[in-house]
Amino acid sequence: MDQIVGGARLATEVPKGFVTLDVLSVQHYTDRLFSFTTQRPAGFRFRSGEFAMIGLMIDGKPLVRAYSIASANWEEHLEFYSIKVPDGPLTSKLQNIQIGDQILIRPKPVGTLVFDALLPGKRLFLLSTGTGIAPFASVIRDPEVYEKFDQVHLLHSCRNVAELQYGIDLVQSVHSHDYLGDLADGMLYHHPSATREIYKNTGRIDDWIKDGRLAQMSGGDLTPETDRVMICGSMAMLDTLKGLCEEHGFLEGSNSKPGQFVIEKAFAG
Numbered sequence: 331m332d333q334i335v336g337g338a339r340l341a342t343e344v345p346k347g348f349v350t351l352d353v354l355s356v357q358h359y360t361d362r363l364f365s366f367t368t369q370r371p372a373g374f375r376f377r378s379g380e381f382a383m384i385g386l387m388i389d390g391k392p393l394v395r396a397y398s399i400a401s402a403n404w405e406e407h408l409e410f411y412s413i414k415v416p417d418g419p420l421t422s423k424l425q426n427i428q429i430g431d432q433i434l435i436r437p438k439p440v441g442t443l444v445f446d447a448l449l450p451g452k453r454l455f456l457l458s459t460g461t462g463i464a465p466f467a468s469v470i471r472d473p474e475v476y477e478k479f480d481q482v483h484l485l486h487s488c489r490n491v492a493e494l495q496y497g498i499d500l501v502q503s504v505h506s507h508d509y510l511g512d513l514a515d516g517m518l519y520h521h522p523s524a525t526r527e528i529y530k531n532t533g534r535i536d537d538w539i540k541d542g543r544l545a546q547m548s549g550g551d552l553t554p555e556t557d558r559v560m561i562c563g564s565m566a567m568l569d570t571l572k573g574l575c576e577e578h579g580f581l582e583g584s585n586s587k588p589g590q591f592v593i594e595k596a597f598a599g
């Protein structure tokens with residue numbers, strides 16, 4: 331195959347178990363964050379919230395990481411949202427991709443941030459920090475979420491205001507979408523918050539839960555009877571919010587045993 335990485339065309343074999351995808355668009359948000367879209371492999375199916383292994387050929391070998399699929403499962407392309415780690419083995423290279431370059435994907439999506447791992451409920455809370463919003467970009471663009479729940483609350487907190495832009499654009503695109511806009515009307519609520527800059531909302535998600543702000547903006551405190559929670563962020567964030575869910579009496583779900591909350595690490599490197 332002819333593989334183009336960072337503008338250079340390399341003659342190399344596609345490793346077993348992978349396929350290559352052309353990059354269709356790239357958008358940089360900050361010096362730490364960017365998103366990109368690619369072709370979707372023929373026959374590639376995934377459930378909203380799942381991740382796949384994607385990456386690049388580096389020094390003749392595949393270097394891949396788990397990336398949540400941010401696009402809706404009905405879209406023709408795939409979208410990913412990534413951090414840029416200056417000395418990260420993959421993202422230091424991936425951040426330079428351009429339209430027409432190729433990435434690798436192992437077309438076997440998996441994950442626990444899926445409806446199948448949750449019992450039926452009324453309110454769905456999507457709790458995210460940083461690039462942890464990526465799986466929820468897929469979830470809130472899935473018409474099914476508006477059939478399964480009465481309210482969907484997307485919380486996204488980042489250090490800086492500029493880091494919230496991806497989520498702001500995303501939610502705007504849902505509300506202005508011909509079909510999704512009607513479904514999401516009065517059902518999808520977005521609560522972006524900055525933790526290290528002045529903004530209309532500030533503070534960590536655990537503070538929002540503890541000081542009653544989450545209850546106030548959603549119409550009542552978290553309750554395992556009718557609420558379901560999906561959590562995606564750093565290990566520290568997962569520990570904190572998993573602990574809080576358990577304190578509220580929520581049971582963790584999995585694909586084989588659905589529960590009241592599910593968690594997944596936002597991967598980077």
Ligand code: A2P
Pocket residue numbers: 459460487488489524525526534535536564566567568570571
């Ligand atoms: P803070 O600015 O107070 O550290 P990071 O870029 O380090 O992954 O952080 C992304 C966001 O997650 C930041 O807003 C950060 O808040 C927040 N955060 C970090 N650790 C936790 C945690 N244990 N629980 C909840 N939020 C967290």
